Amino acid sequence: MFGTTDDNALSCFLSPSMTVTKKHEPADVRINNRMMVFGQIFSSCPMSRAQIGRKTGLSRVAACEVVSDMLDKHFLMENGYEQPTRPGKKGTLVSVDDQYWNVIVLDLSMPFLLQAAVMNLRGEIVTRVEKSFDKITAITPETVIALAESLLDGASHILGFGVAVPGIVDEDGVVVETANFGWKNVPLRKMFQQHFGKFCTVDNDANSALIGERFCGAGRATGIFVQIAVGVGAALLIDDSLVLGIHHAAGEIGHVVVDPDGPQCTCGKRGCLETFISAANLRRRINENPLDRTTILQEAGRSLGHVLAPSVSLLDLDDIFVYGSKDIVDDIFLGATEYAINAEAASTLQNHSIRVQQCSCGNDIVLRGESIAVVQAVLRNANEYKRVPPVGLEPTTQDLKGLCSAN
Numbered sequence: 001m002f003g004t005t006d007d008n009a010l011s012c013f014l015s016p017s018m019t020v021t022k023k024h025e026p027a028d029v030r031i032n033n034r035m036m037v038f039g040q041i042f043s044s045c046p047m048s049r050a051q052i053g054r055k056t057g058l059s060r061v062a063a064c065e066v067v068s069d070m071l072d073k074h075f076l077m078e079n080g081y082e083q084p085t086r087p088g089k090k091g092t093l094v095s096v097d098d099q100y101w102n103v104i105v106l107d108l109s110m111p112f113l114l115q116a117a118v119m120n121l122r123g124e125i126v127t128r129v130e131k132s133f134d135k136i137t138a139i140t141p142e143t144v145i146a147l148a149e150s151l152l153d154g155a156s157h158i159l160g161f162g163v164a165v166p167g168i169v170d171e172d173g174v175v176v177e178t179a180n181f182g183w184k185n186v187p188l189r190k191m192f193q194q195h196f197g198k199f200c201t202v203d204n205d206a207n208s209a210l211i212g213e214r215f216c217g218a219g220r221a222t223g224i225f226v227q228i229a230v231g232v233g234a235a236l237l238i239d240d241s242l243v244l245g246i247h248h249a250a251g252e253i254g255h256v257v258v259d260p261d262g263p264q265c266t267c268g269k270r271g272c273l274e275t276f277i278s279a280a281n282l283r284r285r286i287n288e289n290p291l292d293r294t295t296i297l298q299e300a301g302r303s304l305g306h307v308l309a310p311s312v313s314l315l316d317l318d319d320i321f322v323y324g325s326k327d328i329v330d331d332i333f334l335g336a337t338e339y340a341i342n343a344e345a346a347s348t349l350q351n352h353s354i355r356v357q358q359c360s361c362g363n364d365i366v367l368r369g370e371s372i373a374v375v376q377a378v379l380r381n382a383n384e385y386k387r388v389p390p391v392g393l394e395p396t397t398q399d400l401k402g403l404c405s406a407n
Helices: 007-013 026-042 049-056 060-072 141-149 188-196 205-216 273-277 279-288 290-315 331-345 362-380 382-387 397-406
Strands: 014-016 076-081 092-096 101-107 113-119 125-132 157-165 175-178 183-186 200-204 223-228 232-238 241-243 319-324 355-358
Touching: 026 049, 026 060, 026 076, 026 092, 026 362, 049 060, 049 092, 060 076, 101 141, 101 362, 113 141, 113 362, 125 141, 125 362, 141 188, 157 188, 157 205, 157 362, 188 200, 200 205, 200 362, 205 223, 205 232, 205 241, 205 319, 205 362, 223 290, 232 273, 232 290, 273 279, 273 290, 279 290, 290 319, 290 331, 319 331, 331 355, 362 382
Parallel strands: 101 157, 157 200, 223 319, 319 355
Antiparallel strands: 014 241, 076 092, 101 113, 113 125, 175 183, 223 232, 232 241
């Protein structure tokens, strides 16, 4: 089966992240080296070129070439000198350049609320803005673009834009479907790139949050991320590659049926996981029966564990991270989920303990993850990387405003 999988299908199914540590074929070596170097430096203190070579397995010459190129394009910056352990020339330390490029990111994962921010290359917020809506149908592609445009004054050198959307997003940045807004087949990436004349990524919000936890939190190279909000979604990382699925719907666990006789779901089926453990449904049940809060959360945690156990066993996973409001995703809920997974997935061959824990990135996890996704995409896309201009020749914010006015 794997022998008949073409390159395009594979690239749709798996999206390598920036910490890939295995060398690719020669045609991909420059891309892989950039991603290895950036990922290694992102997760470490400033490093010398020699240290980068040792950590990544690159030769000293290759490490120096990659670092020099990324310094020229302001992905990296020189940051002092290493402390010598023996006589000789001090090595120059390099780190992620968090002062030059900005990324404008939008988080569409919350109901009735759009969040947007100017971020640096370390996934840190420079400035942010929020806009609330009385009706969820008032959130349109045009209102999203307008919110992004309002942040131009707070940005300096814009590398690109990133949008995190609840729902299914294909490889062309088309929002195939998002039930929250009633969008179908919206070419959001194309709309952004035509409006701003800059590179843009559009990603599923759970995938964005997973990237945020991986690079800014406690996430590891392989694990499952679950997001409990308006709906229930998941994302899967294997050896630092996002699993997207052939139809870009990997992680859509919210509509797995856990009780055929359960409540009616918006999808038309009965007893979907989402009807039991979405934040709104759990809050409603707890408000109606406050004395039963512990029981309600334990039942919800067991339901999630039951759905995740086959995947945990199939993929031999250790780590599961759950993101959601702390009044729902608390120790009671997490403990019940962990107990159910370990009870159902454990065997004589898989007798290790699976950990279920709350995400550590906080409420900005989607924004942070999507900002890193933009950097990943530029590093991974050879043509886009070539278009990153030398220092001093990139469009200014005024240039972008002029382009937006023309549109």
